[in-house]
Amino acid sequence: MVILLLLGMFSLFSLMAVGGAVTLIAEMHHFVVESHGWMSSAEFASLFAIAQAAPGPNVLVVSLIGWKVAGLAGAMAATVGMCGPSSVLSYHVARLWLRLHDSHWRRAIERALAPLTIGLVAGSAWLMSGAANEGRPTGWLLCALVTALAWRTSIHPLWLLAAGALAGVAGWV
Amino acid sequence: MEKSLVTPTRKELFAGFFAIGLSGFGGVLPLAHRKLVQDRRWLDDAQFSELLGLGQILPGPNILNMSVAIGSRFHGVAGALLAVAGLMLAPMVIVLALAAMYEHYRQLPYVQGALHGLASAAAGLLAAMCLRLAWKMERHWQCLTLALMMFVAVGVLRWPMLPVLLLLAPVSLWLARGRLKGEGAW
Numbered sequence: 001m002v003i004l005l006l007l008g009m010f011s012l013f014s015l016m017a018v019g020g021a022v023t024l025i026a027e028m029h030h031f032v033v034e035s036h037g038w039m040s041s042a043e044f045a046s047l048f049a050i051a052q053a054a055p056g057p058n059v060l061v062v063s064l065i066g067w068k069v070a071g072l073a074g075a076m077a078a079t080v081g082m083c084g085p086s087s088v089l090s091y092h093v094a095r096l097w098l099r100l101h102d103s104h105w106r107r108a109i110e111r112a113l114a115p116l117t118i119g120l121v122a123g124s125a126w127l128m129s130g131a132a133n134e135g136r137p138t139g140w141l142l143c144a145l146v147t148a149l150a151w152r153t154s155i156h157p158l159w160l161l162a163a164g165a166l167a168g169v170a171g172w173v
Numbered sequence: 174m175e176k177s178l179v180t181p182t183r184k185e186l187f188a189g190f191f192a193i194g195l196s197g198f199g200g201v202l203p204l205a206h207r208k209l210v211q212d213r214r215w216l217d218d219a220q221f222s223e224l225l226g227l228g229q230i231l232p233g234p235n236i237l238n239m240s241v242a243i244g245s246r247f248h249g250v251a252g253a254l255l256a257v258a259g260l261m262l263a264p265m266v267i268v269l270a271l272a273a274m275y276e277h278y279r280q281l282p283y284v285q286g287a288l289h290g291l292a293s294a295a296a297g298l299l300a301a302m303c304l305r306l307a308w309k310m311e312r313h314w315q316c317l318t319l320a321l322m323m324f325v326a327v328g329v330l331r332w333p334m335l336p337v338l339l340l341l342a343p344v345s346l347w348l349a350r351g352r353l354k355g356e357g358a359w
Contacts, residue, residue, distance in 0.1 A: 014232060014233050016334055016338060018338070019229060019235075020229075020233075020234050020235045022299065022302070025299075027327070027334040042292075045292040046288045049291040049295040053291055054271055055194070055196060055264050056201065056268065057194065057201050057236050057260065058234065063265050064272050079261070082233075083237055086232050087233065087241045090227065090228070090241045093227070094227060094241070097227045098223065104350075107353060108346060108349045111353070112342065113342075114310055115317070115323070116320070116338065116341055116345055117229075117306070118323075119320040119327070120334070121299070121302060121303045121306060122324040123323065123328025124328070125296065125302075126328040131296075132289075132292035132293050132296040139289060139293040142293040143293045143297040146293070146296075146297025146301070147297040147298075147304070151300075157298050164294025165294070168283075168286040168287045168290020168291060169286050170286070172290075173286070173293055
């Protein structure tokens with residue numbers, strides 16, 4: 001039952017994820033933490049962190065959520081749900097898209113989606129900072145530091161994650 | 174340096190995306206460009222950015238949409254499946270193994286500490302990504318307003334995303350069309 005719910009819900013998410021899986025973080029949080037209480041907000045933040053620290057596409061956070069809720073079958077259901085519908089769509093749209101090449105509509109769609117995507121990513125960032133740093137002032141400090149460094153410098157994200165983990169092991173956050 | 178493009182076999186398609194999946198940390202897009210365009214020459218720059226544009230417009234993970242488009246371009250449905258499987262297989266095994274380890278050792282204080290630090294840093298990376306995107310956004314009050322509305326509705330008020338998106342997307346499209354018209358580009 002839970003497996004079907006995961007599959008169905010993430011299939012729906014799949015078609016809503018304009019601008020990639022990160023734009024959905026707030027929505028997924030809503031679904032698994034607030035509506036169903038499958039995990040705490042902090043656990044959600046941990047899963048997101050593990051997915052970020054591992055190689056591969058960011059969408060893998062979905063596999064972790066499924067795994068946390070219902071084990072391996074849950075991971076498969078969530079991943080297939082998240083990747084299936086959008087892949088089928090892009091398979092069919094790809095040819096059409098390449099033919100649209102210089103159409104007005106194509107440019108209009110690109111420019112229309114950009115601000116919405118940014119708003120969604122901002123919402124996700126807002127939510128994840130809250131979930132990751134709640135009640136830990138030094139966590140906010142580390143978060144702000146990483147934000148500034150990742151934004152203004154070209155340090156590889158992996159180093160920043162490693163530094164964050166080390167600071168955590170040292171008991172600073 | 175115009176070099177001729179290469180058409181990958183099915184095996185190469187899988188192997189190529191397998192390598193991309195394994196080597197990308199914190200997002201695989203920059204790496205995909207290097208592998209697909211520079212190293213393997215399956216696509217040229219223009220084709221890559223065109224497919225990236227498509228990947229960004231369609232719902233779903235960008236890199237996944239690109240894999241489907243690239244795989245199907247060379248080998249139809251089989252190519253799309255091989256590209257996606259190559260991309261996802263190894264990272265999924267790794268991430269689940271990491272999560273299982275975390276579940277097993279989470280009681281240890283330094284594992285908890287590491288996860289706290291990791292989570293804070295990961296949230297910071299997400300915020301930085303948002304800032305970078307916002308910096309590149311079209312400088313127009315309409316874009317700023319739309320982005321803010323989306324942020325407040327979904328992030329702060331926690332409204333469900335689907336109705337908000339269904340409401341804002343047509344408005345945004347209409348406004349974008351107006352801006353294009355204003356520039357004489359319609």
